[in-house]
Amino acid sequence: MGFLDITGPFLFYLVVSGLVFAGTALFLGVFIPFVTGDTLLFAAGLIVAANDQLNIVILTVCVGIAAFLGDQVGYVIGQQTGKQYLAKRRGKRVQQAVHAAERFYDRYGWWSVVIARFVPWGRVFIPVIAGVGRMNYAKFISSNIVGALAWGVGLSLIGFYSASIPGVKNAAYVIAALVFLMSVIAGIRTYREDRKERLRQAELKS
Numbered sequence: 001m002g003f004l005d006i007t008g009p010f011l012f013y014l015v016v017s018g019l020v021f022a023g024t025a026l027f028l029g030v031f032i033p034f035v036t037g038d039t040l041l042f043a044a045g046l047i048v049a050a051n052d053q054l055n056i057v058i059l060t061v062c063v064g065i066a067a068f069l070g071d072q073v074g075y076v077i078g079q080q081t082g083k084q085y086l087a088k089r090r091g092k093r094v095q096q097a098v099h100a101a102e103r104f105y106d107r108y109g110w111w112s113v114v115i116a117r118f119v120p121w122g123r124v125f126i127p128v129i130a131g132v133g134r135m136n137y138a139k140f141i142s143s144n145i146v147g148a149l150a151w152g153v154g155l156s157l158i159g160f161y162s163a164s165i166p167g168v169k170n171a172a173y174v175i176a177a178l179v180f181l182m183s184v185i186a187g188i189r190t191y192r193e194d195r196k197e198r199l200r201q202a203e204l205k206s
Contacts, residue, residue, distance in 0.1 A: 009053050016044045017066035020152065024070035024123055024152065025077075037120055038155055045159020056160045060153045067152035070112070071127040071144045078131025101125035105133065113143035117151035 019040055043062060046055040105112045105126055113130060116122030130140055 012047070012054060012060045013058060017062040019067040021070040024067075024127060025073035029132070037123060040117065041152060041155035042159035042162070044157050045156040045161075045173055046163055048156075049160045049163030051086045056157070060156050063152040063156055067148035068144055068205065071147070074124075075131040075135075075140055075144075076129030079134065080130035080131075082132055095135040097121035098125055108134075110139055110143045111141065114150065117147040149159055186194075
């Protein structure tokens, strides 16, 4: 087995896991929620099914750990910085998402951490809000584990087994590329709109 045969799969697992982690822990999911979220996991599962060098067990383990650690970082950030962290996030769209996440957390508590995995803005803000609200740490860990398994592992497996549909496996790379492309375009548009909104608010204050 050559060097590229070893490093190729390693880089694949690393990139997918890194994006999953960054989607929550590094606030990246606000601007590119699809690249760091559901579509990423589904596309990754498809790619694994189409490539004999990749292993779905390794992917799901890596994704599950990354998803868990990402939310843990979000919780710690919220616990240590309080609402200051959320207040610094400017832009009408972002602040609307923060307020929606706060209401969601107040209403559903433990379950909000699990359900938020499947909601783009929820993945980013709910762990932080749980930390701000001083949610019992043991409860947060348990909800984080359930969410990481249901979302990270679950969607990866759905993508993997979707390849059994006639024609899907052969087109897996094309489908994955289109998914990433559309997600990046949507992310760029969201970033530009948010930036324009921040600049407009800055002009009104000056």
